[in-house]
Every structure is written in structure tokens, then in C-alpha cells.
Amino acid sequence: MVRIYICEDNQQHLTEIKRHVSYFMSFSKWHMQIAAASVFPEDILNQLVVDEEPNIYLFDVDLKDTSPMNGFQLGQKVRERDPNGYLIYLTSHLELSYLSFQYHVKAIDYIEKNGAGDWRTRLTDCLKAVEKQLTTDQNNREKQVIELFTFSGLTNFFVDELIAFEAIPDHKLILYSHNEKTTILQKTLDQLERELPEAFFRPHRSFLINSDRIDRIETNFSTVYMQNQLAIPVAHRKRKVLREKKGTDYSNNK
Structure with missing residues (x-):
């Protein structure tokens, strides 16, 4: 009220x-x-x-x-x-x-x-x-929120707005959202995979993606393209998992 x-x-x-x-x-x-x-x-x-x-x-x-x-x-x-x-x-x-x-x-x-x-x-x-x-x-x-360390200190992010994480050298991650990239400290992809909802998927050892933010998938499931047009490789052993997770709805070049 x-x-x-x-x-x-x-x-x-x-x-x-x-x-x-x-x-x-x-x-x-x-x-x-x-x-x-x-x-x-x-x-x-x-x-x-x-x-x-x-x-x-x-x-x-x-x-x-x-x-x-x-x-x-x-x-x-x-x-x-x-x-x-x-x-x-x-x-x-x-x-x-x-x-x-x-x-x-x-x-x-x-x-x-x-x-x-x-x-x-x-x-x-x-x-x-x-x-x-x-x-x-x-x-x-x-909305679900996750708190992550950045160069600006502890920062809150809306989980459903996250597109992907990429592991980079020096034990850092890059967080991709629609319009920006943010460096994340003190976290690993393994930790995030355990903390984030099931929509988050590890297609490659260097990436963790929000499968709800996929735009399209190559017909052979070798690459996924996110809504910000980030292209992410899919490891051979992960392609079957991705196919089962997303089906064939995205596997066309729109």
C-alpha cells in the first residue's frame, strides 16, 4: 500500500x-x-x-x-x-x-x-x-542480484542482465552485459557456475554464459552468438549438452 x-x-x-x-x-x-x-x-x-x-x-x-x-x-x-x-x-x-x-x-x-x-x-x-x-x-x-568485486569495489549486478563471463590472465574475469565490459576480481568461473542459476552454462573452459541471452547458434553447435553479438566457442564435449539444453530453436543463422 x-x-x-x-x-x-x-x-x-x-x-x-x-x-x-x-x-x-x-x-x-x-x-x-x-x-x-x-x-x-x-x-x-x-x-x-x-x-x-x-x-x-x-x-x-x-x-x-x-x-x-x-x-x-x-x-x-x-x-x-x-x-x-x-x-x-x-x-x-x-x-x-x-x-x-x-x-x-x-x-x-x-x-x-x-x-x-x-x-x-x-x-x-x-x-x-x-x-x-x-x-x-x-x-x-x-530481480535476483549477485554481488561481485570490481575495481570500484563490491558492485551489485542483476543476474538476468548478465550475458557472459570470460576468464582472462591474472585470475580475472570479464563480465559482458549489453553495453559494457566489467573486470571482475576474486572469483573463478567454477565458483560462479555453482552460485548462478541453471540458465548459466559452461560451453568452454574459458566462458560461462547466460543461455537465456543466446541470440543464435551455429547449426553444428560449434559457436553461440549472444545478444550483444559476442561469439563464443563451444567445446566438442559440450555440444550435446547445449543441444539438449536449447534444442534446435536457435540453431539457424537468423
């Missing part, structure tokens, strides 16, 4: 924002709930819940009618508890947006309530962008 917190010191504006957010929620594929909506920033902080579920915050910048705290200060307090929440400002003072850098609130958008365009359209577009990011984040959490 996605929780939404709204703070706006003008009661009429607060009602309009709640009404529009409720309308948006009725069409959203995500389960959303307005967890708190108040003219008082203290109410937001008192009712704030931070756990593994995502939060969206819609704050006014100027809250002087109800609190000595401004919207940036409220955002700062929220960030101390929820560094990953989605923070959006709806404001009549767009010229103050530069202060967000001073308060380090990491807002994703500033929507001018009294601007030339309709703030409701801007808010809808912004919430749709948040939905898209939520979907991406969810998909990434569900």
Missing part, C-alpha cells in the same frame, strides 16, 4: 488537493491511501509511518498560517525518518524552490498552484511518474 501525506495551511486548498488525489487513486493500479491530511505539519509528523511500504508527500511551502515550521523544514524532518519517500511541493511561491537545496529535502517536483497551467494536471503527471518509478523499484526488488 502506498501512503499519501498532505500538508496545506489553507483549508480550502487542502480539500481541493484531497479531492483530486482521491480521484487519481480511484484509477491507480496501486493501492493508495491518504494516511494523513492536515493544515498542521505537526499532525503529519505525529501520524507518519515509515516501513517497507512507499510514502508520497504533498506539502505546501508556506505554512505560516498554522505553524512556525515551513514546508522545507517539514520536509527535512520527514527526510530524517524516510529518506526514500517521494516528496512533491505544491506552492504559490515557486521562487522559493531554490531553498530545497539548503534544506536537502530532495523534492521530485514543485507545482505552482497559481501558475499559468492547471496544477491538477501537473500533479496528475507527477503522480503518474511516481507510479512508474514504483513499478521499476518493485521489479528491481524482485
Whole structure:
């Protein structure tokens, strides 16, 4: 469930924002709930819940009618508890947006309530962008990750995006993905073969490939071509295994 917190010191504006957010929620594929909506920033902080579920915050910048705290200060307090929440400002003072850098609130958008365009359209577009990011984040959490040493230190890689590993001199490996090559340290192909899913196959002593990333195979199964067009030899004793693993679906020159 996605929780939404709204703070706006003008009661009429607060009602309009709640009404529009409720309308948006009725069409959203995500389960959303307005967890708190108040003219008082203290109410937001008192009712704030931070756990593994995502939060969206819609704050006014100027809250002087109800609190000595401004919207940036409220955002700062929220960030101390929820560094990953989605923070959006709806404001009549767009010229103050530069202060967000001073308060380090990491807002994703500033929507001018009294601007030339309709703030409701801007808010809808912004919430749709948040939905898209939520979907991406969810998909990434569900993906299997492997942690490998590179020259930059420990680095996470999505397993399904790996294309192949190649053993090179000095006990190093080259990791191939669609657009780049990365040097891997402190691992051997034997170790990776044990750690990675069954889709990974050793066609040659110097290579470990993701069989789900094969583009085509020579008709005699002597060479496989990966999706990044890397050509990898297949050892004679491995050709039968490859044929059984992938069948003849790939064994043509497309």
C-alpha cells in the first residue's frame, strides 16, 4: 500500500488537493491511501509511518498560517525518518524552490498552484511518474542480484542482465552485459557456475554464459552468438549438452 501525506495551511486548498488525489487513486493500479491530511505539519509528523511500504508527500511551502515550521523544514524532518519517500511541493511561491537545496529535502517536483497551467494536471503527471518509478523499484526488488568485486569495489549486478563471463590472465574475469565490459576480481568461473542459476552454462573452459541471452547458434553447435553479438566457442564435449539444453530453436543463422 502506498501512503499519501498532505500538508496545506489553507483549508480550502487542502480539500481541493484531497479531492483530486482521491480521484487519481480511484484509477491507480496501486493501492493508495491518504494516511494523513492536515493544515498542521505537526499532525503529519505525529501520524507518519515509515516501513517497507512507499510514502508520497504533498506539502505546501508556506505554512505560516498554522505553524512556525515551513514546508522545507517539514520536509527535512520527514527526510530524517524516510529518506526514500517521494516528496512533491505544491506552492504559490515557486521562487522559493531554490531553498530545497539548503534544506536537502530532495523534492521530485514543485507545482505552482497559481501558475499559468492547471496544477491538477501537473500533479496528475507527477503522480503518474511516481507510479512508474514504483513499478521499476518493485521489479528491481524482485530481480535476483549477485554481488561481485570490481575495481570500484563490491558492485551489485542483476543476474538476468548478465550475458557472459570470460576468464582472462591474472585470475580475472570479464563480465559482458549489453553495453559494457566489467573486470571482475576474486572469483573463478567454477565458483560462479555453482552460485548462478541453471540458465548459466559452461560451453568452454574459458566462458560461462547466460543461455537465456543466446541470440543464435551455429547449426553444428560449434559457436553461440549472444545478444550483444559476442561469439563464443563451444567445446566438442559440450555440444550435446547445449543441444539438449536449447534444442534446435536457435540453431539457424537468423
